[in-house]
Amino acid sequence: MSKQHYKAATYKSQLSVGYLVKRAHSLMLDVLEPVIEGHGFSFIQYVILATLRDGIAVNPKDICSQYRHDSGALTRVIDQLAERGLLERVRRDRDRRKVELQLTAAGRDTIEGLIPLVVDKLNETLSEFSKPELQELLRLLIKLNTTLQTHLGSVLAAEA
């Protein structure tokens, strides 16, 4: 029972959610990357550190599914951060397949220094939005994400 949000005859890709979301993502990177790279880090390195700080994830696997990053690519980013002494890989006895990522003191200092820069930049660029507007945007984006996620999940289940 799918709704008729779009119709093939009148469909313009400019008004598609996919187009708008892709464009917003790209623009967002253009805004935020310079902030981070000015301090010697790639944006993904920042993202990994921030994710660990927030306690959102501790294993590479979690980061992959949360942030939708490739497993192989993530291994290399973790390598870089480990070489710079910002985090450590710890093997727990509980499940020796998993690697637990722990921020070092240096890593914690680094990310705590970077986050205000990002927050400032975000506030600056979002100043056109009222608080309720931004709240609603966040709510709808979260709903979109969960919707897409469950849709993908059911598709994968159907294939199996």
Next chain:
Amino acid sequence: MSKQHYKAATYKSQLSVGYLVKRAHSLMLDVLEPVIEGHGFSFIQYVILATLRDGIAVNPKDICSQYRHDSGALTRVIDQLAERGLLERVRRDRDRRKVELQLTAAGRDTIEGLIPLVVDKLNETLSEFSKPELQELLRLLIKLNTTLQTHLGSVLAAEA
């Protein structure tokens, strides 16, 4: 005069617009790419064809800025589509630097066949959204895009 949408102390990247938008983009691709690739086209090839169909852009340059795709990368995609006889490059006398992209009959048939598949998939995945909800999401995304765009513009102007 930037608002205090986010605060460094309480900032969680999970609730950042950037994170949500990136995730939505990635999930959207995972949903739509299989639809297109099942018919022998990459998603970008589809996007280029759709952009030309909509008359949104005729020159590679326009597509680059509209869709935020790299100029060099776009040249190669256009090559692929031209080799498959779906579009043609035309040099106009008006401005001989520009290349005008024209869909061939085959190209038009192709894109007209693909769009309903994408539209159906979109409607299916967005069925959880009411019409006003989707309208509001689109409005906010468009506002976000224009905001980011102008912000980037002013930053670039300041550098020059």
Next chain:
DNA sequence: GGATAATTCCTGCCGAAGCAGTCAATGCCG
């Protein structure tokens, strides 16, 4: 009008993400 700058498209190169396959560790089932 002529030198200089700017625009448009293209090419080569590089780096990073995507993908598939490997290996070790764990879970599962009879």
Next chain:
DNA sequence: CGGCATTGACTGCTTCGGCAGGAATTATCC
């Protein structure tokens, strides 16, 4: 307990976007 599937991290290969530079055309300015 033993055999098979599954999970998690990693590695090599491929692909593709990002970037810098070049060539042709047009715009700008003195």
